[in-house]
Amino acid sequence: MKTPFDFYFDFSSPYAYCASTRIDDLAAEFGRTVRWHPILLGPVFKQMGVLPVAQVPIKGSYAMHDFARTAALFDIPYVQPAQFPISTVTAARSMVWIEKNLGEARARQFAHAAYRAYFAGQQDIGNVDVVLALANDIGIDTAELAAGIQQDQIKTALKEQIEAATARGVFGAPFIFVDDEPFWGFDRFDYIRKWLQR
Template identity: 50%
Template sequence: MTAAPIDFYFDFSSPYGYFASTRIDDLARQYGRSVAWHPILLGVVFKTTGMAPLPQIPLKGDYSWRDFERTARHHGIAYRRPSNFPLPTTQAARAMLWLQNHHAADVAVRFAKAVYHAYFVDDINIAEPAELVKIAAALDIDANAMDAGASSQPIKDQLKAEMEVAMAKGVFGSPFVIVDGEPYWGFDRFDQIEALLKSGTPTELRAVPSPDLKEKKPA
């Protein structure tokens, strides 16, 4: 029986989501798995959790900018701090949903990766629909059809519904990965995700040998 796809939830304005986007497909492929990409809107999630973008949180803000750069260097991922952060990503999320509905999944994923690269490497304002059109056109996608579709009421309704489903599953951040029902939040959990894919058992559920507490007799 074919294993279920790995669910990958991300916001286009999430640095850690961007880092995860460069790794998730290769990681899944190593273990014969596919990935279902789900664009989400952290702004909607934050209304429920009461959280805010990391750089806007006192004390955590400066640290988070440092950690974004450090994480990118550590993993060899191209990254440049965006001039404007965060940006609204509703149109980008809707555009990806339209592509998933009207094209092969790999087309939508290529678009998603190109949008991430545009924002976190080329410092392009991905909140502008015109910039999304340019990105789509560069990928030989019918950009005008995508732009119109992304602004249609059915796609708006679909994104709203998919956000409700995601949050019902417990999704509250980006990246958020669910593997066979097991949830993982954050790019720093990818080692645990790989351990699960390798063994089939979540790390926290594996038996850990108890230390030998018996007093040893002197030799």
């Protein structure tokens, strides 16, 4: 059994959104599966002393242009969110709760729905009501989810997941480990292919 890819992402990252639409297919090319790990990059950026890319002088406007262009070049639906970047703690905790209670497949389904809503549907997934509505659309009990994301064990599980990620060297998104080899960026997908084809 080959080791699954580990895929780290923040729901507010455009390049991680692009990656989310292709990562399972990329892994499948090599007979692999993917473990999806939502994280929050805010605390990581603080530790590094850097700003989210869209807020860096000069580079920021290029990045905004490159987000939409990258999506277009890879035929991925993209509408620049009006609120950007946003806090994605609710979406991340929701995914943690869904995975623990309903399994990996449902969690992934939720991740796709949340990413699409935010990056192609002009919905602010920083808003808890929006997140609950998205969960409802895919048949998740929203009362249970609303209570679940308030549980200490869920908050702690996400915190530990972020700590484990940074301990492993994750500093951005998407961040992918292939047999402990680290790859940062949607633009590293071809490098992953080359790496596995060596």
